[in-house]
Amino acid sequence: MTPAEYYQRDPGRHPPALTPGYKTSVARSPRFAPISLEQSVSEITGPVFGHGDLGPMDHDLIKNYAKTGDPVGERIIVHGRVLDENARPVPNTLVEIWQANAGGRYRHKKDTYLAPIDPNFGGCGRTITDAQGYYFFRTVKPGAYPWRNMVNNWRPAHIHISVFGASFSQRLITQLYFEGDPLIPLCPIVQTIPDPDAIDALVARLDMNASIPLDAIAYHFDIVLRGRRSTLFENRLEGN
Amino acid sequence: MQKLPYLHETPSQTAGPYVHIGLAPGAAGFDIYERELGHDIAGPHAKGERIRIEGVVRDGTGSPVKDVLIEAWQANAAGHYAHPEGGGAVEDGFRGWGRVITDFDSGAWAFDTVKPGPVPGRNGKIQAPHITLWLVARGINLGLTTRLYFDDETAANASDPVLNLIEWERRRPTLIARRVAGEGTPLYRFDMRLQGEDETVFFEI
Numbered sequence: 001m002t003p004a005e006y007y008q009r010d011p012g013r014h015p016p017a018l019t020p021g022y023k024t025s026v027a028r029s030p031r032f033a034p035i036s037l038e039q040s041v042s043e044i045t046g047p048v049f050g051h052g053d054l055g056p057m058d059h060d061l062i063k064n065y066a067k068t069g070d071p072v073g074e075r076i077i078v079h080g081r082v083l084d085e086n087a088r089p090v091p092n093t094l095v096e097i098w099q100a101n102a103g104g105r106y107r108h109k110k111d112t113y114l115a116p117i118d119p120n121f122g123g124c125g126r127t128i129t130d131a132q133g134y135y136f137f138r139t140v141k142p143g144a145y146p147w148r149n150m151v152n153n154w155r156p157a158h159i160h161i162s163v164f165g166a167s168f169s170q171r172l173i174t175q176l177y178f179e180g181d182p183l184i185p186l187c188p189i190v191q192t193i194p195d196p197d198a199i200d201a202l203v204a205r206l207d208m209n210a211s212i213p214l215d216a217i218a219y220h221f222d223i224v225l226r227g228r229r230s231t232l233f234e235n236r237l238e239g240n
Numbered sequence: 241m242q243k244l245p246y247l248h249e250t251p252s253q254t255a256g257p258y259v260h261i262g263l264a265p266g267a268a269g270f271d272i273y274e275r276e277l278g279h280d281i282a283g284p285h286a287k288g289e290r291i292r293i294e295g296v297v298r299d300g301t302g303s304p305v306k307d308v309l310i311e312a313w314q315a316n317a318a319g320h321y322a323h324p325e326g327g328g329a330v331e332d333g334f335r336g337w338g339r340v341i342t343d344f345d346s347g348a349w350a351f352d353t354v355k356p357g358p359v360p361g362r363n364g365k366i367q368a369p370h371i372t373l374w375l376v377a378r379g380i381n382l383g384l385t386t387r388l389y390f391d392d393e394t395a396a397n398a399s400d401p402v403l404n405l406i407e408w409e410r411r412r413p414t415l416i417a418r419r420v421a422g423e424g425t426p427l428y429r430f431d432m433r434l435q436g437e438d439e440t441v442f443f444e445i
Contacts, residue, residue, distance in 0.1 A: 003301045009249065010249065015253070026379075026382055028300070032411075034385075036443070037443050037444065037445050039403075039445060040358055040359070040361050041327055042367065045313075045323035046323060046337075047336070049277070055275075065270075085270075086247075096263060108257075108258045108263060109269035110307070122265065123261050124265055126271060162263060171383060172383075174252055192254075223249045224248060224249050
């Protein structure tokens with residue numbers, strides 16, 4: 001049987017492999033074009049995760065590494081839905097995030113930035129979307145930080161997001177930015193994306209309605225994964 | 241004019257140098273989750289030949305990419321993926337998915353699994369045993385997908401529809417892991433090259 005395929009990626013929405021403004025890409029980008037595959041069972045399948053894989057606090061970065069108290073920083077909620085290009089929710093899919101602390105420092109043995117580690121902040125979380133594709137994290141807003149590209153490049157505040165979807169062809173890693181951050185247009189990594197409208201899709205919106213008064217402010221961020229074709233079965237379109 | 245009702249896929253961004261914090265915090269240097277995901281690809285009950293695969297990913301200068309993170313996706317020995325559309329049942333505990341971390345000093349990586357069986361291809365063809373690999377790292381803007389095949393599957397590889405799709409025959413060996421002679425668990429060597437001489441074939445899937 002030939003399985004129903006996922007829509008091909010739109011190269012105009014993704015960064016190309018070679019983006020000289022982001023210097024590290026120069027030696028790490030293939031020079032040959034990738035070979036396009038018509039999908040088989042190897043591409044339309046992918047790992048399945050369940051709640052048994054996770055701990056109860058995994059989605060709460062304020063509490064999941066707290067030792068002596070809560071981490072320092074602006075308390076925020078990041079929430080939204082994982083959808084596909086057909087605007088249908090992607091339920092029961094694993095969403096993982098990681099980020100710097102409020103001072104812009106990562107808890108990673110290779111990060112040597114002078115801002116301090118926060119003893120109460122690990123910087124990673126994970127959750128599984130519900131039946132409507134909804135996900136929710138609580139964390140602190142990450143700080144901006146300098147990085148070695150040109151000598152005075154700064155990353156805008158961002159959260160890294162990894163999503164699986166229902167198949168390996170939907171697998172995606174991206175970064176969430178925050179509405180109003182003046183560093184977004186200056187960032188060489190953001191600017192690897194050629195289409196300003198696509199960059200906008202990575203900017204989380206302030207969401208006052210989802211904020212918790214006197215506690216945490218909310219940002220809304222929807223994630224869209226590749227959509228899937230309908231299966232042609234006899235004369236009837238299935239899956240719609 | 242009417243608008244089509246589709247949404248646009250969220251654009252990719254690099255996983256960056258600190259990807260381990262999110263996907264493998266133990267490798268980043270701290271312990272947070274009760275259970276990290278992706279350490280055990282095959283599980284204890286999987287049938288078939290237990291194998292080990294090792295390699296290094298190199299960049300365009302030939303230097304090891306020490307901070308790459310690789311995800312592996314494969315069928316079991318019967319050619320079934322652990323997925324509702326995966327073709328059939330798998331052994332209890334077989335996930336067929338794993339995360340592979342490098343040694344940060346050398347860039348060397350290795351993982352243990354079972355050798356996958358052949359799986360159906362399109363239009364009634366059979367695909368040779370293979371493992372799909374997905375590479376993310378600092379400097380990689382969109383995860384790179386490739387396939388690992390096995391050099392002791394000569395006949396199956398020769399008729400594999402994906403290997404045969406690669407017009408440049410001299411690039412096909414970049415996808416073939418070499419069995420290393422020795423005692424104990426069978427070992428395969430699979431080095432990848434992001435750019436330059438013998439650049440690995442990558443796929444748009």
